[in-house]
Amino acid sequence: MTALLVEDLAEFVLAARFSDITDTKLLRRNVLDSIACAVAALDGDTVRSVRAQVAAVGGAAQASLIGGGTTSVDQAALFNSVAVRYVDLLDTYLTPGGLCHPADNFGAILAAAESVGAGGEDFLLALAVAYEVQSRFSASVPVMARGLNHALQLAISVAAGSAKLLGLTKGQTADAMAAAAADNVSLAAVHSEPVSNWKGISPGITAQRAVYVTQLAQRGITGPRGIFEGPNGLHQLFGQRIDLRLDDRSLGVVEQTYLKKYCSLIHGQAPIETVLTLAAEHGIDHREVAALDVAVFQTAYDIAGGGAFGAKGAPETKEQADYNLKYLLAAALIDGEVGPDQLQTERIRRPDVRELLQRITVHPDDELTSRYPHATPVRITATLRDGRRVTRAQDDFEGAPSRPFSWDRTVEKLHWLAAGHADAALCDSIVDTVDRLDTVDVPELTALLSTVDSRRQS
Numbered sequence: 001m002t003a004l005l006v007e008d009l010a011e012f013v014l015a016a017r018f019s020d021i022t023d024t025k026l027l028r029r030n031v032l033d034s035i036a037c038a039v040a041a042l043d044g045d046t047v048r049s050v051r052a053q054v055a056a057v058g059g060a061a062q063a064s065l066i067g068g069g070t071t072s073v074d075q076a077a078l079f080n081s082v083a084v085r086y087v088d089l090l091d092t093y094l095t096p097g098g099l100c101h102p103a104d105n106f107g108a109i110l111a112a113a114e115s116v117g118a119g120g121e122d123f124l125l126a127l128a129v130a131y132e133v134q135s136r137f138s139a140s141v142p143v144m145a146r147g148l149n150h151a152l153q154l155a156i157s158v159a160a161g162s163a164k165l166l167g168l169t170k171g172q173t174a175d176a177m178a179a180a181a182a183d184n185v186s187l188a189a190v191h192s193e194p195v196s197n198w199k200g201i202s203p204g205i206t207a208q209r210a211v212y213v214t215q216l217a218q219r220g221i222t223g224p225r226g227i228f229e230g231p232n233g234l235h236q237l238f239g240q241r242i243d244l245r246l247d248d249r250s251l252g253v254v255e256q257t258y259l260k261k262y263c264s265l266i267h268g269q270a271p272i273e274t275v276l277t278l279a280a281e282h283g284i285d286h287r288e289v290a291a292l293d294v295a296v297f298q299t300a301y302d303i304a305g306g307g308a309f310g311a312k313g314a315p316e317t318k319e320q321a322d323y324n325l326k327y328l329l330a331a332a333l334i335d336g337e338v339g340p341d342q343l344q345t346e347r348i349r350r351p352d353v354r355e356l357l358q359r360i361t362v363h364p365d366d367e368l369t370s371r372y373p374h375a376t377p378v379r380i381t382a383t384l385r386d387g388r389r390v391t392r393a394q395d396d397f398e399g400a401p402s403r404p405f406s407w408d409r410t411v412e413k414l415h416w417l418a419a420g421h422a423d424a425a426l427c428d429s430i431v432d433t434v435d436r437l438d439t440v441d442v443p444e445l446t447a448l449l450s451t452v453d454s455r456r457q458s
Contacts, residue, residue, distance in 0.1 A: 005228040010173035033457040035104040040417035040453040041086035042067045063111035064446040067454030074212040080107030081204035084116030084165040088322045092266040094373035097142020100150040107129035108207035113442040120437035128251040130161030135253040151206040155184035158210035176214040177400035179223030193310025195319040231442045259399040262338040268299035270397040278392040286333040294366040297372040318343040330356040
């Protein structure tokens with residue numbers, strides 16, 4: 001009898017070895033980046049609400065919360081995942097029909113690893129496997145183009161990484177991935193206007209459920225193994241076969257991930273960098289701007305420019321602001337940056353930025369669209385009140401694979417985002433521990449993350 005795809009995938013997961021990771025330094029870089037994102041989020045309104053819910057539910061002290069406290073593995077997976085996602089600075093993998101955020105795996109895999117006292121090498125391997133499974137699925141299937149959210153492939157990848165750590169058999173691993181996928185076919189509507197808190201929570205819920213399902217599979221609960229090619233499976237749902245390239249044993253997709261320097265969806269990174277560079281090169285004050293014309297590729301327009309995901313007016317909330325190119329560019333021109341402070345409600349609703357964004361026009365450009373996702377091109381033209389017109393075009397941004405963040409640049413990002421939550425000494429200890437993570441146990445890292453202050457200090 002021919003093996004089912006989910007069974008072949010389980011074999012791939014179990015056969016993976018640490019030596020299959022093509023660049024462990026880059027993977028540790030992304031781990032440090034995820035930690036930086038999580039620490040920055042600890043005083044966010046949504047993150048505080050999730051922490052309160054986790055405390056209300058309670059649970060056996062199996063895994064740590066970033067910022068202090070312990071709870072069950074699945075609750076820790078939820079909270080830590082929401083924290084990594086909240087400030088919208090996490091890593092990204094781009095595909096023609098959508099994208100995914102491999103860092104969405106981090107909080108769940110960390111919780112599962114701590115619960116079994118895993119070594120750092122085993123944690124990194126499980127995380128690399130999760131990155132690979134999620135990204136290969138994303139590359140094969142245009143998930144978002146079909147109206148679904150990329151949490152679908154996250155369910156499979158979190159189950160894969162968790163199964164690796166929990167020591168499941170091939171059959172149990174297949175059952176865990178199949179069951180996780182069956183109940184996590186979520187809708188791309190979470191990204192549509194009016195964008196809600198759920199945008200940042202949805203991946204955490206998926207990760208939480210995937211960890212819980214994996215624990216059930218460990219106890220013998222079976223899943224629908226025809227999840228891919230069986231009747232009513234994913235092949236039928238998408239109208240195509242899904243190729244996960246399982247003959248390729250390498251775990252190197254981290255080399256293709258994008259890191260962010262601005263608190264914005266990935267499609268806002270190049271436009272923000274471009275407008276800031278344009279302003280610096282020409283000494284432009286935001287009050288001199290009569291009009292700003294922003295040409296982007298179709299996906300950027302659809303999600304953040306007023307296209308298929310809904311019109312973009314003046315945002316009211318953090319979730320709407322970081323998905324709104326007009327707001328992001330206006331805030332960048334006025335403040336000179338787009339960080340956590342630019343996503344505070346008081347900043348979002350201030351009259352200066354609301355007035356400027358009315359002078360910004362975003363539209364798709366066919367030539368730019370033809371070059372995505374191999375590039376993230378943008379062209380911005382500013383018309384000034386004195387009649388001058390200045391233009392700048394870019395194909396990428398700092399943090400793209402073509403201009404990747406170095407380890408030192410990621411360390412700088414941690415210190416920037418941790419300000420007020422962790423002093424320099426604690427940040428340095430976190431950096432040192434992540435740098436040698438393959439030689440230490442995971443509880444050594446989570447113990448440090450538990451001492452980060454969840455309340456921002458002045």
